[in-house]
Amino acid sequence: MIQNTRQDELMTIKEIAQLAGVSISTVSKIVNNKAQNISPETRERVLRIVKEYNYTPYGMVKNTSNAKTFLLGVLLRTTRQPGMMLGGILQAAQEKGYHVLLFDSDNNIHTELRHITAVCQKKLDGIIWEPVSHESAQYAHYLEEQGIFVCYINGGITMPSYRIDFKKMGYLLAQKLIDYKHSRITCLLTKNSRRSDSVFSGFRKCLYDNNIPFDENLILYSGDMSHLRKVMTCGVTGIASSHFTASLRLYEQLDTLHYDIPSDLSLVSLEDDSPESISFPRISGIKIPYFDFGRFICEALIHKCEEEIASSSNLTFTADYSFSNEDSINIPSFFRSKKIVTIGSINKDMTFNVDGFPQAGKTIRILNATTTVGGKGANQAVGAAKLGREAFLIGQIGNDVDSTFIMETLAREGISNRGIHRDKYLPTGKAFIFIENNGESAITVMSGANANLSPEEVKACQHLFENAGFCLLSTEIPLPTILEAAKISKKYGAQNILKPAALKEIPEMLFQYSDILIPNQKEAAALCPKCKSVEDQAEYFFHKGMETVIITLGEGGCYLKTAQTSKYFPAADFASIDTTGGADAFISALASYLIEGYTLEQSIRIATYAAGFCISRQGTVSALVDKNTLETHIGQSEPELLIRKAHAMF
Template identity: 40%
Template sequence: MNIRDIAKLAGVSVSTVSKIVNKKDASISKETRERVLKIVHEYNYTPYSSTINNATTTGSIGILINSLDYVDHALNGMIDYAQQKGYSPIIFNSFGDHKQELKNITTLGTKQVDGIIWDPINESSLINRNHIESLDIPLVLVGQMEEDIALSLPYEKAAYYLTKQLLERKHKKIACIIGDDNSNEAFIAGYKQALFDYNLKFENSLIVQTLDYGINDFIIEKQISGFVSADFFKSIELYNLAMQSGLKAPKDYSLLSIRDETEVKYKNYQDALSTITISNTSFGKYVCQSLIDLITKDEALQPFCEEMVLNNTKSIGLPAENERPKILVVGSINMDTYLYSSKLPHNGSTNLLSNLSKRPGGKGLNQAVGVAKLGHQVRLIGCVGSDSDSNNMFQELKKNSVNTEGVSRSDDTETGQAYIFVESSGDSMISILPGANAELSPAYIEKNHDLFSNVKYCLVQTEIPIDTVERTCSMATEKGVEIILKPSASKTISDMLLAKTSYFIPNEEELASVCPAFDTIEKKTEYLLSKGVKNVIVTLGKRGCYLRNAEQEKFFPAADFSAVDSTGASDAFVSSLAAYLLRGYCLEKAIQIATYAAGFLVSRDGITTALVDRMTLESFIAKKEPHLLLKD
């Protein structure tokens, strides 16, 4: 095969072929150049001048790879494109060995290739770049190179796209699953950027590299609502682990992943999981095309781009907590100081204490923790100081999976304090220093209006400013939320507030303060109903409680528990009542279950640690009165 044969096959003059093979073809069109070079390469034509001119084309390209990872679709894409264009690829693999990588570079330098594709082992490999540059031929780098223009798969763009899909669906607790290769850094960068653009803080604890059964706890406890994954096989692993706990996407969590288009044996999972395809084959072809474009001087190196499109939306939805109705608590947050003695203090006496302890408390915090322990999603709006006690409050709430988006810190005062005297019989008395609770304003409630969304019941207590209570109840009413009001530390309740209340739950002393003009419980509750209250439930301590509404009045006995500390019994009652009303129980059964919850609390020391969890409560009731657990 000589130059005349090449010219004849290409349909051009001999001089045109000569200019092209000797790279003096600036005036020749791209189409003619490609046609001639394809024939030159296919027929392995070597011009005479190549023996004395190193600038001539040889029709071969070098491919330097560093592991078995490339002996798949990306490499196949490079080879396929090279052969389509009439080039012969010469491939060397260093298998991650720097010494072998240098040997491959110097060996390839003797092959008189027209250009080289190089996937360095890492950044330190670039010290050997001078050996390639001395050949004065085009080079395309592949991988995540910080200091060079290199072609790489769009992991950063993919992570940003996937994370954004979850963020747009109101997810805020998004974990990032990474693989075991060098794509991790880019994928995490895209994930971080998406969080930043949506004003969410990056947490290193949400980067997941190893999966085990414990991941289900994070889903169940609502610490993670969605996952973006750089590894399709780990996505399958998560999917199967979650299934073992009865967790399904997108009902309980959302999962988005990248995958390669050739993973056909996992088609069942491809149909079940929402993924975007990153084509290694297409990437390999693009890398080779970029090198050949540089060889033929057609255009500058451009980054690899691939359209981001989800194959389906079967494993992506709204956060589980956004789909289920929840409970909102607005109230006080205190550091409780317990003072134990044989009897309660009284005027003119000196009382010796037997013990003292400090624990997080306040009716708002107690009720929120009580609801959370009974298995519901709960949000708390309250205020703490900027002291060390405030940190204890956040830790207690986090430990019990209470949403604290509505809890603010005040720079001007300390966290509220409660001093609780407890005598050996279990009776108690409380003195409160409001502290930061007094800073909880109507304006702050309005600022947190989003926390009223998808709420069924709003639990409010009057240990916070009464105008804040009124604004809370007004906003709740506007959104169709039922109000459960505990009138603690308040002498009077306005008619406007009573008219908005679905469940009014005073003890005997609080009832007397609110209704001083009446002498019996029946007359007092009748008065409250006349003011618009839907249901009045008066807690009577050891005697149980009394229900009054338009349809009925009824006494319920207390559960049979030995009293250790009665402090917080009403909080246990209120939180349990709300929890079982939300679960669909009728009011009578919810009250009876709530009396058991209060009984558990008084039989234990403390409040948050004494509040009963759902499994313990229902297991106990199932032995005593199993019919209570059957919904009507």
């Protein structure tokens, strides 16, 4: 019986030998790892046929310790996130005719030893081994004694290991930020992580190569809440992260603090197996080539098993790294054009076209009604954004249906919600606007949440003032909040334009912090009732310390008072349909063109055109003019106005 089994197996070896064109003894030597004197070409041809026919010489070689099993092992420190690396290992193994057994040490050295024992019992041809710790090296002799080939991954100094080139990726993350002109950059790392250590090493080398100093105190660690304080107080403009999950957590934390990525801060990260499944936020990153690394180490192990020599002296796997996107990277704000911050009311405007204004005891007929976003803060922010400026709005809305309408509308107009707070107790502010046939308007306002915007809430988003050219202040919110905003604005080097709406007097400190005062004729008269003429009113404000006073006069244009100039400017020639947003259009255009480098007088003239467009249309936000339309009209009417002068304010 035994003899028959042996004869069957010999015939099988004979068939293999015939298919390969070699002798039976050559096949026997190859499958039993005794083929030192056989050419690599012959060895490869025989092994290919053996694997193809799934041949195992049970009787003849079952007791030979060197017999091939065509089984490989993968012993990982943990399999919680093996992901694509295992996929690469399996694909390479299958292509070469091998099967794979997976073992999980669960970060436990005793569990690891049990798995190594199992590997030896099963007489695997080779194993990919990720040691739990440096102490794992003491178990290596068990595998050596059984003739099991080993490829170590991430094994530390004591074990020559295959590894992904995280150092190079850390270098590239830093270089990307530097390419975007960042110099105050730091790393977001995970404690006790070999990957983080390698990324940080590459990061530091890149800074050194670019002559950028690094502050050790700025290193950020995932899970350490103090890192937010470092970001907010130390002038950091760019962050490179070793782990994608840590990047997502940081993104969420910064969002709650009204920081925008990439406007306020740039963020780059390594990406794990499948970040493409996360559609938002889109963080700029380098995808870790786990799949290709899996193929690389599996092919190296198979080469060892079949050739009995190392495939390469280079154990570091590298790839052609590229960034998945650049959505979360921008140049630092101080390199970008000056932005505009507006602080004021945000309302839901309900506009009614009427034959006459409401009077006591008299019913009037509403000819038409529309609902839009309004409030001087919102109007001025949208006005600046439409003129091509980076504009930010600080204000307060309720937590009601109206607030959703407002947020959606502002988002469409390109206004970020980072400075907009929600009040849990008061409704969104409302304005009821009555417009007569001649375009004149009467407005009644319910302040709602606007009345609760506090100085603390302005402080919480003061980073929005970084690189601001102007802060537009309107006084339909509490005066202490306006004062705090004016102080913060000055701290960041911006100029303040004050619209004194609904004020009976201006506090002395607000005069001190304001650069340009823009009341309308009625507001100017209310603030200095003893001054009867526009000239006297402007003189009064000027002597109060206001360097520039512009009193808007509706269809009469405006009057300017500075130390050098006292003059009237005519209004632009537009038919008046709705005057509600005229002043807001004027202020946002004035600031926008001063930032672009136009002189004060040029900017006033351009602003009168912007106001003219606005009052010639129904509504406010929808009536604000865009940059192309405005400049096309001016180019046809007064082309010399768009030629900048050398002595501009910015």
